[in-house]
Amino acid sequence: MPHYFSPGIYVEEVPGAARPIGPVGMAVAAFVGVAPNRTAHVDRALAVNSWSEFLRLYADGDDLESTPLARAVFGFLDNGGSRCWVVNVGADGQLTGTGQRRTGLQLVEAIDEVAILAAPGFHDPVSHEALLSMAERLRTMVAICDPPPGIEDISTLTRVATPARPGRAGDGKPGDGKPGDGKPADAATTPADTDTDAGTAHRARQCDYGTYYFPWLRVRDPLTGELVLTPPSGHMAGIWARTDALRGVHKAPANEPVRGAVDLEYLVTRSEHDVLNPKGVNVIRYFAGEGIRVWGARTLAAEASEWRYLNVRRLSISIEQAIAGGTRWMVFEPNDYSLWRSIRRDIGAFLTRVWRDGALLGRTPEEAFFVKCDEETNPVDVRDAGMVVAHIGIAVVKPAEFVVFKLSQWAGGTDTETIGG
Template sequence: MPTYFSPGIYVEEVPSGARPIGPVGTSTAAFVGVAPDRTAHLGEALAVNNWTDFLRLYADGDQLESTPLARAVFGFLDNGGTRCWVVNVGEGGSISGTGRQRGGLSLLEAVDEISILAAPGFHDPVSHEALLSMAERTRTMVAICDPAPDIDDVSTLTRVATPGSGRPPKPSDADADAAPAAGGGSGSGSGSGPVSHRPRQSDFGALYYPWLRVRDPLSGELVLTPPSGHLAGIWARTDALRGVHKAPANEPVRGAVDLGHLVTRAEHDVLNPKGVNVIRYFPGEGIRVWGARTLAAEASEWRYLNVRRLSIAIEQAIANGTRWMVFEPNDYTLWRSIRRDVGAFLTRVWRDGALLGRTPEEAFFVKCDEETNPADVRDAGMVVAHIGIAVVKPAEFVVFKLSQWAGGTETETIGG
């Protein structure tokens, strides 16, 4: 209590005790690749908020050759992205970084706001492994892997490649002009390349096929380009319009005028169970994303992108919103505060439609009491809370039952 020395009325500001947990951003992307100006800002990770920023930082010169990185950043911004980080690895560089100085992906580990990771132009097994390892190590982002540019045999996308089966691409290998036109190509690879193109299983990665034909923002020519940049923009657009709990699928790909391969229904039936998200053309609707799976196993609870990304967002929000509890007395008051603050946050998430349940009690639970914090746990300086959520999964398959009766035809939805 404060000390008062004379009679009078004193006003004190008393904190309410409640500390609301706010949502975290989920739409900031990071791109690692070769910039049009190969020597621009090497060894740096810089934020880009619009196309003008990118041109000023990475394409400030005459007669610059466009790259997959430039097309990815443009596609990201064109499809709804608003902010991304860019790392230029330069001519012949590696996204993993070499030498004693940090470079490539390692430059992004200090940037907490990144939630989407891609390396347009790097589609070999070594690069895929670097992307997935980075996402799994941080547990705060999901990596978008690009397929090789010359795949017509989709079965190669169902077989997991190993890091030793391919070589990191040179800048010329990453040029979109080397990819075949829609429906064309020369088989399942370039002859010397690997015959397996699917990255390994991962709860923190996604793969999209095929490449997109777009108009290059620098040259104005129609070229094929990796899909990761455009898909990162679609993720950001879906997050802004519907929320991170909405699967980023059945969305048009802005800027895409054609596909590197027109996937058939039979081919799609092969790719979807293997976690390959297909980009398809539908007459009257255009080019759309027609998959929302991670590279996780078929039976994994993390096989859907929106489930994985929503869980990351909730984990990050709770971690940031409960940081004030560190060094607080580990007693009943703290446990009650955890239940109150986390419960209020998850109630808002449930009201947004991200959790499954008719009531908050059906959608989540928060347990923090003597049972989760016995004496040995408290003596170790820890406070433990058990939090469970029921995440809404996307309706990938909608099944209709048709039956004939005397009055006509009856349609009944029986599954989803």
């Protein structure tokens, strides 16, 4: 209690009992690749908030050559992204380093705000494994894997490619398609990147924190002005960010136009799409009158997995990160009834806001989520171990991936009861 020495009225500010948990943004991307100026800021992670800033940092110099990284950053910003981190690995760089110094993807680990991970120009099985392994380990982001260019046999996208044996090709070095033909430009994109399944498998492995898009996009290069093929990861990341801003992270980033894309390397048919979608390959389609649109919203999880939808995975990450950050004040607090009540109150208030935003399924908050933190979840042995445990359940809204209208012929008539339903 404060000490008062003279008569009078004293007003004190007392912090409110509730400590609000704020939402966590999921629209910041990280791109790892080769910059137009291959010597610019090598193995440094720098924030980029505009195309002019990227040009100043990574495209300042003579004899510049456009790269998948440059086109990815432009595609991200053009499609609705506003902030990303860029790591230039240099001409001979790799996604993952072997020494004591952090390089490539390792630099992204220290950036907490990154929620989307991509490596445009790296599309071999070793690179896919590096991206997916990092996303699985951190559990704070979703990786976008690019297919190699020049795929003509759709069945190869339904089979998982395995990394090459040590000493063979497929060391995670970048490859770029030649403008106009989409063929590999160096050994890193050849079938030698796989082991016994060389040339017959291109899909990334099963992963709850990864996605895979097909095909490559034909765009106008922002540096040269030429029409070139480019991997889709940068444009897809921008669409994720755009959907987050307009609708929320709970909305599947699909049925959205791909800004800047003038054509596709491969036009997928309906029957081919029927094969690719169950395998977790998100297809980019062209529709007459509507243009080029993203027509898939799945992760690389198993088809029966509860994490097979991209928006479900990203919403769960967002909620987990928000709760983790908003309840940090509870660490080292007395583990008693008061703390358990605070946990139920704060997390319940946060999830109520999430439900009101339309991200959770249920007519009432009680149907949409529950938060349980009491003697049952915190018995004596749990408290003695210094832990407090809360069980949280959420009913996530899943996308209407298959919209089915059942039509039948009707003879007509004046039966108002039938007409009214």
